[in-house]
Amino acid sequence: MKAAFDGTTVRCGQDGLTLYDQAGFGRKEGNGLKLAPQEALYLLQRGKIKIDDYDFDKLLAVFAEQPNIVRSYFVYRDLRERGYAVQTGPHDFRVFKRGQRPGKGESLYFIRVISERDPIQFSSIIKEVNTAHNMRKQYVLATVDDENELTYYEIKLQTPPHLEPFPIFPSINGTIVGKSTIIHVPPKSQFEEAWFGSRLDDNRLLLSPFETIYLAGIGDLSLKIDMRIISVEDLIQRAQETDTEFLHKLKVYEDLRKRGYIPKTGYKFGHHFRVYSGQKPHSEMLVHAIEENAEMPMITISRSVRLAHSVKKKMLFGCVYSTGIQYIEFARIKL
Amino acid sequence: MKAAFDGTTVRCGQDGLTLYDQAGFGRKEGNGLKLAPQEALYLLQRGKIKIDDYDFDKLLAVFAEQPNIVRSYFVYRDLRERGYAVQTGPHDFRVFKRGQRPGKGESLYFIRVISERDPIQFSSIIKEVNTAHNMRKQYVLATVDDENELTYYEIKLQTPPHLEPFPIFPSINGTIVGKSTIIHVPPKSQFEEAWFGSRLDDNRLLLSPFETIYLAGIGDLSLKIDMRIISVEDLIQRAQETDTEFLHKLKVYEDLRKRGYIPKTGYKFGHHFRVYSGQKPHSEMLVHAIEENAEMPMITISRSVRLAHSVKKKMLFGCVYSTGIQYIEFARIKL
Structure with missing residues (x-):
């Protein structure tokens, strides 16, 4: 023709x-x-x-x-x-x-x-995905690498459903050491039942900065440094001095805990949190906290997705808005 | 006592x-x-x-x-x-x-x-590893995450040994399309034997920007855009306009090719190159090109190492100095 x-x-x-x-x-x-x-x-x-x-x-x-x-x-x-x-x-x-x-x-x-080199602006992708979902369409990113090989990713907005809430914890005192907190509880305490802390020895449990602030925020933990009582606000201040990402990681941590999930450090997987739902033996998601205006090259997201899938987890980014957290999942798909 | x-x-x-x-x-x-x-x-x-x-x-x-x-x-x-x-x-x-x-x-x-949050300055780590190797010691990074969990990495300086050189390629003309180059060769050409290009159809092979510049640089490929001959320098210039990392990626690509290795895009693994030694079916290394003064948070390197190991590859960073490339391997170890 x-x-x-x-x-x-x-x-x-x-x-x-x-x-x-x-x-x-x-x-x-x-x-x-x-x-x-x-x-x-x-x-x-x-x-x-x-x-x-x-x-x-x-x-x-x-x-x-x-x-x-x-x-x-x-x-x-x-x-x-x-x-x-x-x-x-x-x-x-x-x-x-x-x-x-x-x-x-x-x-x-x-x-x-x-x-592969294009930056992903999370806030604008979230808008586009929203528009697609409102029209009942799936939103797919087709990425093209330098050798013109294609990879498809489905992008979904996620709202993790609320799970059973955690029990109420007994009031307790903690001593700040560096960024962590020591509390004196015997093994198999209520804190460990809810997957808080890592055991230092038979008497002492060590709480991470996020765990400390979360527990102090819900009022069950009072904290001291060198005999002096310290407030949650002071603690957040201290943590921010050495970690510019601290605040948005904390917001995602708190949001996940409030929904009944158990976020633990995701360092070994190169992300902020690995997240357990309920008392399952394996974590099901990797969650990386990002700011509202964050952008990231697609190749970096590709690395995250590949890693998460290789350990059979979902890859979510937790985008911190003033109104709450918007979770966004990147999943590699075959069309 | x-x-x-x-x-x-x-x-x-x-x-x-x-x-x-x-x-x-x-x-x-x-x-x-x-x-x-x-x-x-x-x-x-x-x-x-x-x-x-x-x-x-x-x-x-x-x-x-x-x-x-x-x-x-x-x-x-x-x-x-x-x-x-x-x-x-x-x-x-x-x-x-x-x-x-x-x-x-x-x-x-x-x-x-x-x-986990500390930045790794590649040039200073390379110096420290060198010092340790001169004293016949292994250099190990012990990383501590927010929950005080430990991960050990052995850091090694690598010089990939020279493999058999590639055969000489026939002279050929190419047409630039966007960032890639079309050459007209039948299937199973000498170029494909040396793992250059991806096949577009029975007549056409598509060369990536790195492949194009490498082949043009060794003199076997002359290039034109819209009937006009273009030089390698012009091509590098064009590529840099949309990719700030282009030049150091190119240096690593060229170094690996000169040593007889086959670097292909590493996009699916979230890194610059996956690298084959000889005609083996699986790539053995992921190589990420970085500038002399690059620094990266340890959590980012942790993600790279975890991903590389999950697909049974070594994780190397190719640090581009004016005098050549220094490869540095991060390998998770158990002490």
Whole structure:
């Protein structure tokens, strides 16, 4: 089939409408069909259309001067080869359910195409995912690496459901040592039952900074340094001096504890918390606390997701807003 | 045994010398023994010494006002419990071979204690590791997380040995499309035999930016955009515009290729390169390129090491100096 390229857009004549009707290519325009760059490249490479003076390399080289077209072409091609009908827009593709197509059926995924180096702005991704969910679509990130290999991630907003609350703890005194707190309780105390602290010896349990502040905040723990009573606010102040991330990590810690989850240090997995639900032997999530305006290169998120999945956990980022925590999950998927 | 604390240092009298002679505690001073804070705390918690007016909590609280003492105490205690004799200094501990001790035997490890949040300055770690290797000691990082759990990493400087060189490639023309390059070669070409490129279709092979520049640099590939010939320098310039890390990644790529290794994108593992030695089916290393003055929080390195080990690869950072690349390996070990 003949098509024409005016230096900007590829168009087919009336016979091109079969491409739309049969497989959802292009958008109708007057009596013909207007093709997006990715569609034109795909049809040209497949030999479905011919354009005077332009072979595939030449058309690709022209479109390649527009940002992101090459990577977005590889995603388009991959989706088509997997048997999906794809339309461009709103960001960057709408993918139809298998066997369905524009005009005949509905779309399943909104797909955003990014390169491995692109920064992910959490607040703007959260907005886009929200919009997609409101339209009952799944939100998928298609990432393209330097060798044009593709990886797909489904992004979901999560609200961990409330679990059974923890029992009330007995009042107790603690001694601050550095960033930790020593409390004197025998083994198998109520604190350890709720997975607080690590045992120092038969008399002493050591509470982490988050555990200390959480327990002091709910009023069961009073703290002293060198015989002097110290307030929770002072303790937060001290912790912040050596840890700029402390406050948003604390907010996520408190939120998870209030929901009945058990966050413990995630250091061995390179993230802020590994999180247990109930008394299960293995943690089920890695949670990394981030600020409202945080951004992170996609390759860093890829590392987190790969690690979390390799230890069979979900990868969540806890985005700290003034109104509360928005959890956002990145999960690698196969389309 | 009685000991005295003057507000700064714990000392034992002459009877304390048995602690040194039998188990390598302290340093001789006059007729007595001077204990480092970690040693005093350990002996006090074990009930081996007694200090008037100070129980363990109180002494720990005093020492805790010095930076790093609490975490370093936990490392000291762990090493002692594993049966090692340990001396303080030069950074932070010298650990003796099992069954040996100060004055009777030699040390095996130099141990540096850091917290999960401490930044790792690669150039200074490289210097310390060099010093340790010159003294035939292993260099070990002991990291302490917020719950005082310990993880040990052995740090090694690596120089990947030269492998068989790649064959000479035929001269060829390429067309730049975006950041990649299309060359026209049939399947199973010499380029693919040396693991260059990814196949676009039966005629076309797509080279990544690193592959393009490497092949153009060794003179086998001439490049054009839109019929215009482009130089390697122009190409590097273009790539840097959208990727601030490009230049040091390129240097590491070129160094590995010159040594006969095959670096491919490491995106799926969240690092710059996965590296194959020879034609093995699985890559053996993840390599992340960093600048000479790079620093990274330890928790980030922990994530990299955990991920690399979970896929049975070594984790190397390629530190780009003006004189060449210094590879540095982080490997989690059990002492």
